[in-house]
Amino acid sequence: MSEFNWEEVEQDEYSRSATPSFVKLTTRSYITAMGVAPNRLADATFTDLAAAVTAVAKQISEGPSVGIKIPNFKAYRPYPLQAVWSGGDKISNRHVFRIWLKQPLFIEKAQFTAALAQLDFDPAIAKQLHFEQLAEGFEIQSFSDTPLDDSATALKRIQTTIADNQLVPKYNDRHREVYVAGYSKTAPVLLRVALDENFGQIDEEHVVYN
Template identity: 90%
Template sequence: MSEFDWEKVEQDEYSRSARPSFVKLTTRSYITAMGVAPDRLADATFIDLAAAVTAVAKQISEGPNVGIKIPNFKAYRPYPLQAVWSGGDKISNRRVFRIWLKQPLFIQKEQFTEAVAQLDFDPAIATQLHFEQLAEGFEIQSFSDTPLDDSIAALTRIQTTIADHQLVPKFNDRHREVYVAGYAPDSPVLLRVALDENFGQVDEAQVVYN
């Protein structure tokens, strides 16, 4: 049996379309890490923690091949890294990040702990890695084929759709970046903005649930 591949099976959730769409994502397990990155994706703090989170996710996905016992294990491709950036009114001045990397439903904290131990990180890195239950919630998204800045078309498309549908952003100082094509500073990115569910007009048929 071939492995589960999020990029093929969950194309709507991880859209590469410029056209804005909506997702409503419930509580799932994530590997997380937090920090401050003055140079954003080029910052050493972000790079080190992103690499560590990605390595843990890869190690867990190897499961039985590396001696990690996972009940009901099914082969899968690790999900993409994402990060919530906050701390400013514009994309360019948001420097506080929280990395999230989704885990399949059959992955538990025990497997995370074993993977971290196997990888033998420097304690300064290992202590910053966590396994948490989080919900992304209701968000609008648009894919940008250029790196994010304050003038990218994806942001304009999202802002226009928000206004057209009388929607209200949940926060004014943060956004989510989903690195469906890698997290190098020059990589394209899926931009998401959290919305307040109590406002606006959105056809339920337009929303991707997971």
């Protein structure tokens, strides 16, 4: 049986469309890490933790082949790395990050712990990695085929859609970046902005639930 591939099966959730769309994502398990990166994706503080989180996710996905016991295991491609950036009213001012990397429903903390023990991380890195239950919530998204900055077209598209539909951002100092094409300072990115569900009118047919 071929592996589960999020890029093929969950195309709407991980959209590569410039046209804004909406996602409402409930509580799932994530590998996480936090830090401050003044140079954002070019900062070693971010890239070192991103590489570590990605490595743990990859090790877990190997499952039984590397000696990690996973009940009801099904082969899958690891989900893409993402990060919530906060700390200012503009993208360029948001230097505090929290990395999230979603895990399949059959993955539990025991597998995270086992994978972490198999990998030779510097203790300073290892202690920053965590397994958490988190909910992304209700967000508007738009794909940017260029790296994000304060003048990004994807950001302008989202802001226009928010205004046109009388929507209200949940926060004014943060956004989410989903690195569907890999993380680097030059890579395209799926931009998401959290919304307050109590305001505006959204056609439920245009919301992706997971």
